[in-house]
Amino acid sequence: MIIPTDGTVLVLGAGIFGLTAAIELRHRGYQVTMADPGPVPHPLAASNDVSRMVRMDYGADGFYTELCAKAIDGWHSWNRRWGKDLYHEDGFLLMSSVAMAAGSFEQDSYSLLTGQGLPLERLKPGQLTNKYPLWSTDYYIDGYFNPKAGWAEAAQTTAELKKDALATGVSIVTGFAAVRLLQNAGRVIGAVAADGKELHAEWVLVAAGVWTTVLVPELADRMWPVGQPIFYFKPSNLDDYKPPVFPPWGADIPRSGWYGFPANSEGVVKIANHGPGRRVGPDVARVTLREQEDHCREFIAQSLPSLATLPLEDSKLCLYCDTWDGDFWISRDPDRQGLVVSTGGSGHAFKFGPVLGKLAADALEGIENPYSERFAWRPLGEIRNESIRYTEA
Ligand SMILES: Cc1cc2nc3c(=O)[nH]c(=O)nc-3n(C[C@H](O)[C@H](O)[C@H](O)COP(=O)(O)OP(=O)(O)OC[C@H]3O[C@@H](n4cnc5c(N)ncnc54)[C@H](O)[C@@H]3O)c2cc1C
Incomplete structure (x- = not known):
């Protein structure tokens, strides 16, 4: 040969x-x-999915923060080259049900990013409901909004x-x-x-x-495949699910894994979980389990009640290639x-x-x-x- x-x-x-x-x-x-x-x-x-989060918030890990800053510049270049915005800089709302303390993902991200001069807006007690009314619970007592973040149409x-x-x-x-x-x-x-x-x-x-x-x-x-559930909803009152009142978000990410996106151009609101997931083979059926939907429903009943009674538009199991x-x-x-x-x-x-x-x-x-x-x-x-x-x- x-x-x-x-x-x-x-x-x-x-x-x-x-x-x-x-x-x-x-x-x-x-x-x-x-x-x-x-x-x-x-x-x-x-x-291949409707959305992927783009954020520099990586706890105290300046390595990914710096690499993501470069990537965000690149997303803007791609938007310009393609003549359309596939990266939407709608910011990232990070909510926490516990006070942010040094050593936590939330506080470390906040300290690192503000230290770099990014104009993060710290949530004051009670402010969540005023600025982001769908999050009607007072469960989240702390957090911040990072304007230099967003999501990409994958x-x-x-x-x-x-x-x-x-x-x-x-x-x-x-x-x-x-x-x-x-x-x-x-x-x-x-x-x-x-x-x-x-x-x-x-x-x-x-x-x-x-x-x-x-x-x-x-x-x-x-490295191995890990299945993570994604749930899609289609609410009728779409404007309520768009920035600035409903930016991309993470809710207690280190403790719950839940994160999600504003309504896209097709009116789809996506909620997903970034947690330990389920180790699977690469050719596993890409369907979510009943218990995963129940888990999602518990979360929205507590945190995002406007979606609680809505039927699922769709759901799928997406595979991480985890190292x-x-x-x-x-x-x-x-x-x-x-x-x-x-x-x-x-x-x-x-x-x-x-x-x-x-x-x-x-x-x-x-x-x-x-x-x-x-x-x-x-x-x-x-x-x-x-x-x-x-x-x-
Ligand atoms: C549920 C979920 C949510 C995620 N959320 C985010 C997020 O919010 N933000 C973020 O930054 N990242 C996110 N990610 C991660 C990100 O999407 C992936 O890291 C990335 O898309 C992986 O790209 P890839 O090219 O490695 O794999 P893939 O996109 O899977 O591409 C692999 C390609 O290999 C091809 N292939 C398969 N077998 C063969 C073969 N035998 N020979 C030749 N080709 C083959 C496949 O057809 C496919 O086209 C998420 C991932 C998942 C699953």
Whole structure:
């Protein structure tokens, strides 16, 4: 078998990690083929949903705060380039049922962001109901509003990135579900699909989200799929569910995991849970369990009563590709030439879309950057930020 040494890259997976890597590598002069079972966006991909939160609030973890500041600049550039706003800077309302104290996710985020000069608005007692009337409970006694945050239309973003990839000359092959990587003399040189079709390249970049460990099984002890429920409602009084009175929000995130979004252009209000979730296989049925809906209903009865009696418009199980420590995995395989893995979104990577491609391309080229060490190919070890791996359920 001939090993290509011609600047070709095969990207496996056309989610946010794969698409941004393909575009950046193309800009750096590589000849890029991207393969995905398709269609793109894939219906089961994590990068395919109505919304994803974009926020710099990461507790005391300045690492992600700084990276997200760069990403937010990138979202504004994408909005300008695409001539439409797929990133909506509607802010982020973080509510807490306990007084914010040093060491908590809420207080640490507040201190770090205000220390950087961001004009966060601290909620005064009783102010929640005045400014954000749907939160009619007095359960949340503390919190703040961060105006430099918002949400992104995930499926639309992925669709625009696909167009960008094609426009930059990336060749997109759909109908290709890789079952195995091809190797020669210790070097990864391509992938083979179930029907026996082979694609070859000098570099293979695996960005297959929760399916990554099908292709790189030795990583299965360090990343795995975790199912998280999403619930969609369609209230009739839509204006009540729009900013500024109903911005993107997190309600007791470290203790409950609940967060959500304002009504989108289709009138859909989404509520989801960022908690320990349920470990599953990548091809699990994407349906929520009765007990998960009950859990959501308990939350809204207590906190957002206007939705309490509304039937569900829809629900689904979405899969995080969780790494053991919650940090992304953007790195060359130290043991095998020709292989780069870019995945491990751990439930919080979409917001970083505008910076992910550069990180993956740097990994392929062996260029160190301030993020490469944390996203490196690594053994199990110390967790650097508990709050990204959720705290108590
Ligand atoms: C419920 C939920 C809520 C989230 N909320 C947020 C949020 O609010 N903010 C945020 O920043 N992030 C959030 N995330 C995380 C974010 O969406 C993901 O980290 C990110 O979208 C993962 O992108 P990906 O490219 O790794 O994977 P995916 O988008 O899943 O893409 C993987 C691609 O690989 C393809 N593929 C599969 N198998 C193969 C194969 N064998 N060969 C080739 N290709 C293959 C798939 O078809 C797919 O297109 C959330 C995730 C979920 C699930």
